[in-house]
Amino acid sequence: MPPEKRIPKAPVTRKPGVKKTVTRKPAANKKKKSVLSIQLKLFLVGVLLVLLSPLYYGYVLRSFVGTWRWIKDWGQDPNYRTYESFNIKIPKKYTIHGIDVSYYQGKINWQKVKEMKEDDVNISFAFIKATEGLLLxxxxxxxxxxxxxxxxxxxxxxxxLRPKKDGKTQAKFFLQVVNIEKGDLPPVVDIETLDGVSPLKMRAELSDFLNYVELKTKVRPIIYTGLKFYKDYLTDFFDDYPLWIAHYYQPKLRLDNSRWKFWQHSDKAKINGIGHVVDFNAFNGDSTALSKILVH
Incomplete structure (x- = not known):
C-alpha cells in the first residue's frame, strides 16, 4: 500500500505576548547619602557652637537692649532721646552740657571726661563742690x-548752705577755700533743705551768703535748688539771681525759660574717667551766652 499521505497542519499563529515593562528603582546612592549626612552633622555642630558662644549671647543681649530702648523711646518726645555712651536720656534742644561732682565721684580722670563724646554731646563745664556749712x-x-x-x-x-548756721560766716569760709578767677563760672550756693528752721530764717541766711560773696567777688552768685524746693520756698524771692534747677528724668524743665541758666536733668550719667554715676546738666543758651556769664 502506498504510504499514507500526510497533510501538513496549518501553522498556529500566536499573538505575541505583551511584555510588562518593569520599572526598576535606581539603586540608592549610598555615597551621596553619606556626604549629606556628614554635612548635616557639621551644620548642627556649627549651630550648637554659635549658641554656646559668649559672643552670640553678647550680640543677642545688645540687640535686646537696643530694641527695648527703641520701644521705650517710641512715641515719646523726639527731642529727648537715650544716648548710649552716657546711659541716660538727654534733651536735644541744648548744645552745651556739663556735670557736677563732689567727693562721691572719687578720683577723676578729667582728660577722659573731656574726650568723651557721642553725636553732638560732650562735657563743656563742671560745677565742683568746695565747702559745706562752717567747717567741711x-x-x-x-x-x-x-x-x-x-x-x-x-x-x-x-x-x-546749712540754714542753721550763719550765712555770712559760711560765705567767708567758702571764699577762704575757693580762689575765683577770670574765666570761671560764677560761684554757686546750694540750698535744698530747711535743716529744721523756718523758711524765713533759711531765706535770711541765704541772703547774707549771697550778699557777702557778691560784695567780695563782684560776681553775682548762682542759686542751686530743686524745682519743688524753689516753688515751695523761693518763688518771688531772689529774682535777680541766676538759677540752677534740679528736675530729673523729664524732657522739659517746668519753669519759665527766662528764669534759669542751668538745668540738672539727671543724676545717673555714666562718664568716662569717673567711677560713679554723675549729675548731668544743660546750659540754657549757646556758647556766646555762656561766655557772657563767666567771671571777667
Whole structure:
C-alpha cells in the first residue's frame, strides 16, 4: 500500500505576548547619602557652637537692649532721646552740657571726661563742690579745681548752705577755700533743705551768703535748688539771681525759660574717667551766652 499521505497542519499563529515593562528603582546612592549626612552633622555642630558662644549671647543681649530702648523711646518726645555712651536720656534742644561732682565721684580722670563724646554731646563745664556749712571742705575739691581746667573744662565752685548756721560766716569760709578767677563760672550756693528752721530764717541766711560773696567777688552768685524746693520756698524771692534747677528724668524743665541758666536733668550719667554715676546738666543758651556769664 502506498504510504499514507500526510497533510501538513496549518501553522498556529500566536499573538505575541505583551511584555510588562518593569520599572526598576535606581539603586540608592549610598555615597551621596553619606556626604549629606556628614554635612548635616557639621551644620548642627556649627549651630550648637554659635549658641554656646559668649559672643552670640553678647550680640543677642545688645540687640535686646537696643530694641527695648527703641520701644521705650517710641512715641515719646523726639527731642529727648537715650544716648548710649552716657546711659541716660538727654534733651536735644541744648548744645552745651556739663556735670557736677563732689567727693562721691572719687578720683577723676578729667582728660577722659573731656574726650568723651557721642553725636553732638560732650562735657563743656563742671560745677565742683568746695565747702559745706562752717567747717567741711570737700576732700577732692583742690584736685578737681586744679585738674579740670587743665583738661579744658570750664569750672565753677559751689557751697552747700546749712540754714542753721550763719550765712555770712559760711560765705567767708567758702571764699577762704575757693580762689575765683577770670574765666570761671560764677560761684554757686546750694540750698535744698530747711535743716529744721523756718523758711524765713533759711531765706535770711541765704541772703547774707549771697550778699557777702557778691560784695567780695563782684560776681553775682548762682542759686542751686530743686524745682519743688524753689516753688515751695523761693518763688518771688531772689529774682535777680541766676538759677540752677534740679528736675530729673523729664524732657522739659517746668519753669519759665527766662528764669534759669542751668538745668540738672539727671543724676545717673555714666562718664568716662569717673567711677560713679554723675549729675548731668544743660546750659540754657549757646556758647556766646555762656561766655557772657563767666567771671571777667
Amino acid at each position: 571742705v570737700d576732700p577732692y575739691f583742690q584736685r578737681n579745681w586744679r585738674e579740670a581746667p587743665k583738661a579744658g573744662i570750664i569750672c565753677g565752685a559751689y557751697h552747700f
